[in-house]
Amino acid sequence: MDMALPVVNATAAVLARVSAAFNAPLARAVVFGVHIDGHLVVEGLLIAVIVFQLTRKSYKPPKKPLSEKEIDELCDEWEPEPLCPPIKEGARIDTPMLESAAGPHTIVDGKEVVNFASANYLGLIGNEKIIDSCVGSLEKYGVGSCGPRGFYGTIDVHLDCEAKIANFLGTPDSILYSYGISTIFSVIPAFCKKGDIIVADEGVHWAVQNGLHLSRSTVVYFKHNDMASLASTLEKLTRGNKRAEKIRRYIVVESIYQNSGQIAPLDEIVKLKEKYRFRVILEESHSFGVLGKSGRGLAEHYGVPIEKIDIITAGMGNALATDGGFCTGSVRVVDHQRLSSSGYVFSASLPPYLASAAVSAVNYLEENPSVLASLRSNIALLHQELSDTPGLEISSHVLSPIVFLKLKKSTGSPATDLDLLETIAERVLKEDSVFIVTSKKSNLDRCKLPIGIRLFVSAGHTESDISTLSSSLKRVSASVLSDYF
Amino acid sequence: MGRRGEPYYVEAAPPVDVNKNTEWFMYPGVWTTYILLLFFAWLLVLSVSGCSPGSAWTVVNLAHFAITYHFFHWKKGTPFAADDQGIYSRLTWWEQMDNGQQLTRNRKFLTVVPVVLYLIASHLTDYKQPMFFLNTVAVFVLVVAKLPNMHKVRIFGINADI
Numbered sequence: 001m002d003m004a005l006p007v008v009n010a011t012a013a014v015l016a017r018v019s020a021a022f023n024a025p026l027a028r029a030v031v032f033g034v035h036i037d038g039h040l041v042v043e044g045l046l047i048a049v050i051v052f053q054l055t056r057k058s059y060k061p062p063k064k065p066l067s068e069k070e071i072d073e074l075c076d077e078w079e080p081e082p083l084c085p086p087i088k089e090g091a092r093i094d095t096p097m098l099e100s101a102a103g104p105h106t107i108v109d110g111k112e113v114v115n116f117a118s119a120n121y122l123g124l125i126g127n128e129k130i131i132d133s134c135v136g137s138l139e140k141y142g143v144g145s146c147g148p149r150g151f152y153g154t155i156d157v158h159l160d161c162e163a164k165i166a167n168f169l170g171t172p173d174s175i176l177y178s179y180g181i182s183t184i185f186s187v188i189p190a191f192c193k194k195g196d197i198i199v200a201d202e203g204v205h206w207a208v209q210n211g212l213h214l215s216r217s218t219v220v221y222f223k224h225n226d227m228a229s230l231a232s233t234l235e236k237l238t239r240g241n242k243r244a245e246k247i248r249r250y251i252v253v254e255s256i257y258q259n260s261g262q263i264a265p266l267d268e269i270v271k272l273k274e275k276y277r278f279r280v281i282l283e284e285s286h287s288f289g290v291l292g293k294s295g296r297g298l299a300e301h302y303g304v305p306i307e308k309i310d311i312i313t314a315g316m317g318n319a320l321a322t323d324g325g326f327c328t329g330s331v332r333v334v335d336h337q338r339l340s341s342s343g344y345v346f347s348a349s350l351p352p353y354l355a356s357a358a359v360s361a362v363n364y365l366e367e368n369p370s371v372l373a374s375l376r377s378n379i380a381l382l383h384q385e386l387s388d389t390p391g392l393e394i395s396s397h398v399l400s401p402i403v404f405l406k407l408k409k410s411t412g413s414p415a416t417d418l419d420l421l422e423t424i425a426e427r428v429l430k431e432d433s434v435f436i437v438t439s440k441k442s443n444l445d446r447c448k449l450p451i452g453i454r455l456f457v458s459a460g461h462t463e464s465d466i467s468t469l470s471s472s473l474k475r476v477s478a479s480v481l482s483d484y485f
Numbered sequence: 486m487g488r489r490g491e492p493y494y495v496e497a498a499p500p501v502d503v504n505k506n507t508e509w510f511m512y513p514g515v516w517t518t519y520i521l522l523l524f525f526a527w528l529l530v531l532s533v534s535g536c537s538p539g540s541a542w543t544v545v546n547l548a549h550f551a552i553t554y555h556f557f558h559w560k561k562g563t564p565f566a567a568d569d570q571g572i573y574s575r576l577t578w579w580e581q582m583d584n585g586q587q588l589t590r591n592r593k594f595l596t597v598v599p600v601v602l603y604l605i606a607s608h609l610t611d612y613k614q615p616m617f618f619l620n621t622v623a624v625f626v627l628v629v630a631k632l633p634n635m636h637k638v639r640i641f642g643i644n645a646d647i
Contacts (some may be wrong), residue, residue, distance in 0.1 A: 039612040042621060043604065049628065050600050058588040061636055 096429060101125050104460040108435055114465045116455045117437040121290050121401045122361075122371050123460025124321035130360045137356040145349045149338070153349035161355040165326050168362050169296055170306050173335075174328035177343050178350040180315030183325030184283050185211035186343030187313050190336065191281070192217045192250055199233055199278065200252040201225065203259050206445045208252060208283055217250075224449060225262045230269070234276040249278040255287035255298040259439060259449045261396020261404035263287070266302045270309070279310040289319025290401050295365050295372050301399075316354075320361040324350040375401060375459035378466060382457055385470035391481030392473070395452065404439075405473075406452035409484050414451060421453055424473070424480050432472035504573060506563035507582050516594055523549065523602065539609030543616045546606045549599065550623035557595075558630045559644060575646050579630070580637055587633035599627040 066074070100107040102118035103125045124130055137157060147153030158176055166174040177183040188211030192198055196217040200208070203224040212219045220237065223229035230251070238244045251273060253264045266282070273280050284297050292300030297314075299306045306312075311333055315325040327337060337344055365371070382403055386394055389405070396404035411417055421438040428434050439451045455469070502508040509515070523545060531541040562574040563581070573581050583589045603624035610616045629635065639645040 037612065039607060039617065043607075046600055046603070046624065046628070050597060053588065053596060053632070054593050056588050056633075058586055058590075058592075060584075060586045061633075 096435065104458050104462075104465060106435065108429065111433055113429065113433040113435040114461075114468055115435045116457070116461075116469060117435050118458070119286065119318040119402075119456045120321060120458045120460065121286075121319040121375060121456070122295075122321070122365065123458045124319075124361055124364065125460075127321070127361075127364065129364060130321065130357050133356045133360040134353045137353040141352040143353070144351050147348060148345060149349045150345060155349070155352045155355070157352045157355040157359070158349060161350075161358050162326070164359050164362050166328055168366065169312070169328055171312075171328040172331045174326050175334045175337050175341075175344060176350050176355065177325040177327070177341075178323075178347050179343065180285070180317040180323060180325045181207035182343040182347065183313045183315055183327055184208050184285075185214060186341045187311060187327050187337065188212060188252065188281065189215040190341040191279075191311065191333075192248070196248040196250065197237060197244065198250045198252055199230065199237070201254065201257070201264070203257045203262070203447055203449045204252065204254055204283070205258040205447070206442055208254065209446060210444075212252065224260065225257070225264060227265060227268045227272070231272055234272055234278065238276050249276075250281055251278045252281045252283070254283040254285075255291065256285075256397075256400050256402060258286060258402065259447050261400040261402040261454075263291070263301075263397040263400055264298065266298050266304050266309075270304050274308075280308075281311045281313070282309050283313050285313075285315040285325070286318055286400075286402060288314040288316075289361075289365055290372070290375065291399065293372075294369050295319070316358050316361075319365075320358050322354045322357040322361060324354055324358070371459045375457065378459065378461050378463075379403065379457050381463065381466050382455065382470070385466060386473065389470075389474050390478045391484055392453070392477050401457045403455040403457060404452050405455065406450050407481070407484065410450065411484065418451055420480060420484070421451065424476050425453065427476045427480065428469075428472050431476065432468065434469050434472050436469070436473075502584065504563065504569070504581055504584070505565050506573065507578065510582065510591055519598070523598075537609075539606065539611070540616070542602070542606035542609055543620060546599075546602045546620055546623055549602060550627060553599070554627065554630065561644070561646075576637070577644075585636070587636060592631065596628060596631045599624050 096108045098106050098108055098115075099110070102115060102120060104115055104120070104123060105112055106115040106118075107113070118125070141155060141157070145153045145155060145158075149158070162174045162176055166172060177186065185207050188198075188208070192212075192215035194216040196215070198212060198215065198217045198219045200212055200219055200221055201224055202221040204212075220233055222233045234251075237249070251269065253269060255266070256263055264282075269280060272278075282298065287301070288297045289295045291298050294300065296306075297312070298304075299309060299312075307330075309329075311327060311329045313325060313327040316322050317324075328334065339345065376399070379399065379401055383394060383398055386392075386403070386405065391408055392405040393408050394403060395406050396402055407417055407420065411420065418438060425436050425438055428436055436453055436455060439454050441447065441451065502511055526548070527538075527541050527545045530536075530544050531538060534541070534544075536544075557579045558577050561577050562571065563569060566574065576585075579592075583591060603620050606620050607617055610620075
């Protein structure tokens with residue numbers, strides 16, 4: 001208490017002085033009979049500074065290089081981020097390894113298993129004719145083509161393959177790519193540029209999403225395989241929008257969606273495209289060689305003339321059992337890609353033996369259309385047998401060779417769903433020697449469709465393979481999903 | 486010397502400003518538009534609030550201070566970072582202007598405007614106390630921020646990058 005009072009007094013005195021100074025009128029001086037107020041001093045100073053700056057010349061500040069000491073300091077305090085982030089808990093990286101060709105029967109970990117994990121739809125893996133053509137081509141051309149198509153990498157088998165595919169599909173021309181998924185993500189940026197509008201299905205797979213991202217166009221997604229949603233999106237984008245008439249508009253769909261097994265209704269899409277004047281880019285990787293009376297794809301399946309679809313792309317790694325991809329359309333579509341498509345211009349061309357394998361595969365398909373009938377009967381049989389699997393339901397189209405099984409009742413989180421499905425797949429492999437896989441999504445994939453077990457049916461599967469699979473699946477899912485019915 | 490006494494060199498046009506964030510300030514009518522904007526803002530404040538002209542100028546001066554300080558000297562980078570790859574992400578608008586060249590005509594104009602506003606506002610309010618102090622602070626901060634010696638300077642690390 002003794003010390004408090006003087007402190008309080010001192011503070012009060014200081015405060016009084018400050019407020020007096022603040023409230024006091026500014027200095028008054030009289031110079032040569034002119035009243036000088038304080039503000040004149042401030043203004044005079046300001047004007048002096050401004051006039052000084054105004055009279056200086058403009059210059060560019062010099063770029064000083066860093067001194068040795070600064071460089072050392074920067075290096076010392078730099079902490080490198082890891083090149084790839086550490087793997088989180090629960091991400092499985094120990095997938096089963098195949099030790100033989102990925103045909104309907106294959107060897108995994110030394111055991112022979114029935115293979116439902118390879119998209120070998122026509123059963124052409126291990127086909128004698130194709131292997132013979134490959135061997136002949138290897139002996140003639142060697143393995144690689146050693147150059148992009150524009151720089152001495154074009155070999156006559158490439159041109160034969162392009163002509164063959166164009167002939168098969170009934171289009172004027174086609175163009176070959178050297179890597180299956182790079183087809184779609186090179187084609188989309190070759191045609192769609194910044195400022196264009198793309199209406200895409202929300203269930204397209206990662207390669208298509210990559211292409212949409214690379215194109216820098218405005219992308220609008222519609223509900224998966226929902227034509228009403230597509231119609232309303234197209235209507236919203238074009239109604240009353242005078243500017244939309246002048247920019248390029250595209251619809252990007254897949255024929256058979258890899259992430260769900262649904263088939264796109266091409267007849268309705270073409271009707272909508274003609275009504276609203278959009279162009280259609282159709283990704284046919286899983287339907288080429290599968291749908292249609294003679295395997296010519298979705299257009300034949302729906303009876304739509306092939307000229308109505310502007311751009312068709314497909315990877316040849318599925319039904320044709322080779323690698324690479326192709327794109328067809330009108331002559332102008334194909335010609336444009338020869339100079340403007342990144343995957344075509346800047347990658348080495350398809351190895352010649354793969355091109356001749358593709359030619360033999362298409363020849364085989366033309367000569368043996370019965371292979372499609374056996375594929376279809378296998379799919380129908382699988383649907384029939386798996387219709388009463390406990391806990392799992394088939395959510396793919398009845399004609400799709402990708403049979404998609406998803407959980408009847410999801411656990412709520414994709415991670416636990418994935419765990420359950422992976423457990424089922426592991427047990428089916430270990431106990432019954434049937435190799436199945438769950439749908440795999442990378443971290444970059446923004447598709448929100450539910451994951452499930454994907455079964456790839458092949459024409460090379462026998463009825464006993466299919467019954468082995470169905471009985472095994474029913475048994476294992478009954479035990480694993482017993483809490484989730 | 487060449488034909489007809491013409492020298493051998495040619496005059497080149499000054500390089501066009503590629504920074505979409507600042508190139509709009511090179512257009513011919515920008516200075517006039519800026520001045521007219523301030524004038525109409527003063528009229529608006531005057532008509533809406535019905536205060537004295539000096540207070541209206543003070544309001545305009547302070548609003549001008551807040552807006553130009555935020556947009557010219559605080560916000561860094563451009564809204565077009567997707568196109569120019571973020572090369573200006575450490576520079577404020579003032580530092581990006583005229584490609585970093587100091588004391589150009591645009592910069593001199595923008596330095597004079599707050600001072601003129603200050604002179605008008607403080608004259609019309611008769612240098613009365615709370616407004617005079619606020620106006621002085623405003624002009625002081627703005628003029629110091631626009632000095633060429635302050636190019637890329639961050640005092641006490643305020644608004645510096647990570």
